[in-house]
Amino acid sequence: MRNETGVDETPRPRSRVKAGSAPTPSAARQPLPESRASAVLRAAVESVTSGRQTREEALLDIPPLMLDELLHPMIDPAFQRCVIARGLPASPGAAWGEITFSPSEAERLADEGRRVILVRVETSPEDIHGMHAATGIVTARGGRTSHAAVVARGMGKPCVTGAGDIRVDERNGVMTAGGMTLKTGDIVTIDGTAGQVLDGAAPMTEPDLPPDFTTVLGWADTFRRLRIRANADTPDDAIAARRFGAEGVGLCRTEHMFFDAKRIRAVREMILAETEDKRRASLATLLSVQRQDFAEIFHIMDGLPVTVRLLDPPLHEFLPKDEDDRAAIAESLGMTPEKMRRRAAELDEFNPMLGFRGCRLAIAYPEIAEMQARAIFEAAIAVERDTGTAVNLEIMVPLVATRAELDLVKARIDATAAAVRGELGATVQYQIGTMIELPRACLAAGDIARSAEFFSFGTNDLTQTAFGMSRDDAGTFLGAYILKGVLPFDPFTSIDADGVGELIRIGVERGRKTRPGIKLGLCGEHGGDPASIAFFHDAGLNYISCSPYRVPIARLAAAQAALRAEPL
Numbered sequence: 047m048r049n050e051t052g053v054d055e056t057p058r059p060r061s062r063v064k065a066g067s068a069p070t071p072s073a074a075r076q077p078l079p080e081s082r083a084s085a086v087l088r089a090a091v092e093s094v095t096s097g098r099q100t101r102e103e104a105l106l107d108i109p110p111l112m113l114d115e116l117l118h119p120m121i122d123p124a125f126q127r128c129v130i131a132r133g134l135p136a137s138p139g140a141a142w143g144e145i146t147f148s149p150s151e152a153e154r155l156a157d158e159g160r161r162v163i164l165v166r167v168e169t170s171p172e173d174i175h176g177m178h179a180a181t182g183i184v185t186a187r188g189g190r191t192s193h194a195a196v197v198a199r200g201m202g203k204p205c206v207t208g209a210g211d212i213r214v215d216e217r218n219g220v221m222t223a224g225g226m227t228l229k230t231g232d233i234v235t236i237d238g239t240a241g242q243v244l245d246g247a248a249p250m251t252e253p254d255l256p257p258d259f260t261t262v263l264g265w266a267d268t269f270r271r272l273r274i275r276a277n278a279d280t281p282d283d284a285i286a287a288r289r290f291g292a293e294g295v296g297l298c299r300t301e302h303m304f305f306d307a308k309r310i311r312a313v314r315e316m317i318l319a320e321t322e323d324k325r326r327a328s329l330a331t332l333l334s335v336q337r338q339d340f341a342e343i344f345h346i347m348d349g350l351p352v353t354v355r356l357l358d359p360p361l362h363e364f365l366p367k368d369e370d371d372r373a374a375i376a377e378s379l380g381m382t383p384e385k386m387r388r389r390a391a392e393l394d395e396f397n398p399m400l401g402f403r404g405c406r407l408a409i410a411y412p413e414i415a416e417m418q419a420r421a422i423f424e425a426a427i428a429v430e431r432d433t434g435t436a437v438n439l440e441i442m443v444p445l446v447a448t449r450a451e452l453d454l455v456k457a458r459i460d461a462t463a464a465a466v467r468g469e470l471g472a473t474v475q476y477q478i479g480t481m482i483e484l485p486r487a488c489l490a491a492g493d494i495a496r497s498a499e500f501f502s503f504g505t506n507d508l509t510q511t512a513f514g515m516s517r518d519d520a521g522t523f524l525g526a527y528i529l530k531g532v533l534p535f536d537p538f539t540s541i542d543a544d545g546v547g548e549l550i551r552i553g554v555e556r557g558r559k560t561r562p563g564i565k566l567g568l569c570g571e572h573g574g575d576p577a578s579i580a581f582f583h584d585a586g587l588n589y590i591s592c593s594p595y596r597v598p599i600a601r602l603a604a605a606q607a608a609l610r611a612e613p614l
């Protein structure tokens with residue numbers, strides 16, 4: 047029984063490795079055969095060297111997604127799988143480990159050198175330490191662009207989201223799946239490429255970048271027209287981005303810089319503060335950590351373009367959920383618990399993805415945009431002084447629907463630049479642009495381009511808003527849509543050319559009409575999907591940006607798109 051990914055899914059007897067006993071899958075101790083991907087790359091290089099194929103022909107024969115096999119651990123293809131649950135293939139690669147339902151427990155076990163799979167109903171920013179510690183992540187809810195998926199892809203860790211077959215009881219440390227009850231410490235394997243959870247520990251092939259990988263991607267770079275950047279939120283991401291050949295950072299999601307426990311507290315204080323003074327006090331704490339992070343990223347990118355996006359935190363991801371957290375924040379803000387409850391209730395939203403996020407935050411609380419702009423400019427000045435290399439800086443405003451929104455935020459950024467110039471006696475070159483991630487922004491792109499020096503299409507939100515399907519909840523019904531032929535594929539993975547794609551084409555055409563030289567990029571998760579990349583090439587974008595581990599795939603897919611568009 048093979049599924050569409052070619053994986054053998056015939057049910058097998060259970061092969062549980064008990065918790066506590068170190069699982070030593072036999073195949074993991076033997077040298078595994080050369081992976082399919084290594085063999086394909088080797089054959090491509092040999093056929094070009096021997097003159098049987100041109101480079102163009104050889105490149106067109108390589109399936110880009112196959113490169114995942116070289117970038118992530120994978121389950122040994124000969125292994126007989128016992129699949130206990132299915133979900134969405136949210137981040138490629140495979141991992142096995144002991145189940146834990148608690149991020150703090152994941153951290154503790156990882157510190158002891160144990161391998162952990164973090165299982166949650168869904169993840170939120172406060173789980174980030176556990177996600178770092180885990181070898182893989184499973185969530186019962188969520189889609190391809192929900193928190194767990196986006197964060198795991200950025201980390202290069204396997205992740206399965208929307209595993210609706212799993213019932214998770216986080217409090218009691220138990221989950222049921224495939225007719226089995228598993229508890230904390232039981233061992234599972236997850237395959238984020240196929241979207242599966244397996245019983246027991248599977249043997250893995252380890253990632254390996256053979257010299258043919260560099261040769262083939264070097265050829266690809268000579269044919270592609272699209273530039274490839276990476277979505278990088280931390281210095282580690284930026285290092286990975288450069289290692290895989292990214293030509294810049296196309297999206298630095300600054301809210302992801304606050305996932306650390308100490309920082310998230312300051313963000314929460316900032317959001318929950320009732321007065322501007324109190325908000326400014328929390329912002330002062332955030333200023334120094336942001337400045338430090340930006341400086342490191344600018345250093346690493348060494349003059350390549352870096353797009354820093356101003357805060358875009360959907361509030362439900364950031365507000366404290368439990369009473370203890372709320373009480374601690376109330377104390378540091380000098381609020382009574384009752385006042386804190388009222389403030390939290392005020393900010394509670396029915397539909398946070400369409401709520402108080404994006405540029406709306408900067409418009410209501412301009413001091414937030416000012417703090418971020420200051421951190422960016424001060425970091426850029428320090429790095430330029432230090433290295434003598436100019437920072438190639440792009441500041442991006444999220445979730446813009448009208449030019450007036452962009453203009454308001456832009457005025458604050460420009461005023462902050464002038465203030466920093468006066469204080470430090472140094473100037474920084476920068477561009478200000480916007481995400482185009484709402485249908486209205488695509489339609490109004492001609493007007494928005496009067497103020498924006500660049501656009502970056504945010505296809506996660508654009509897909510969500512064009513279809514009117516929540517990116518966090520679509521997992522529950524998309525399976526039925528695909529099964530019944532309503533949609534040919536998940537539009538959060540591969541671009542819906544007829545609808546969302548049409549909006550992009552309108553945005554491109556109207557934006558260029560107003561400002562012919564406008565830089566047009568894309569930073570949604572579709573930037574790592576080969577079929578979507580072909581569409582973006584055809585739509586005339588200048589660059590795409592994807593998670594660092596997708597960069598090699600994007601380099602190859604962009605070359606193939608160029609070669610197919612202009613046949614040999």
Ligand code: PEP
Pocket residue numbers: 191297299358483503504505506507508569570571
């Ligand atoms: C997007 O919406 O496509 C995007 C890149 O932004 P985010 O995923 O952070 O909303």
Ligand code: MG
Pocket residue numbers: 483504506507
């Ligand atoms: Mg978005």
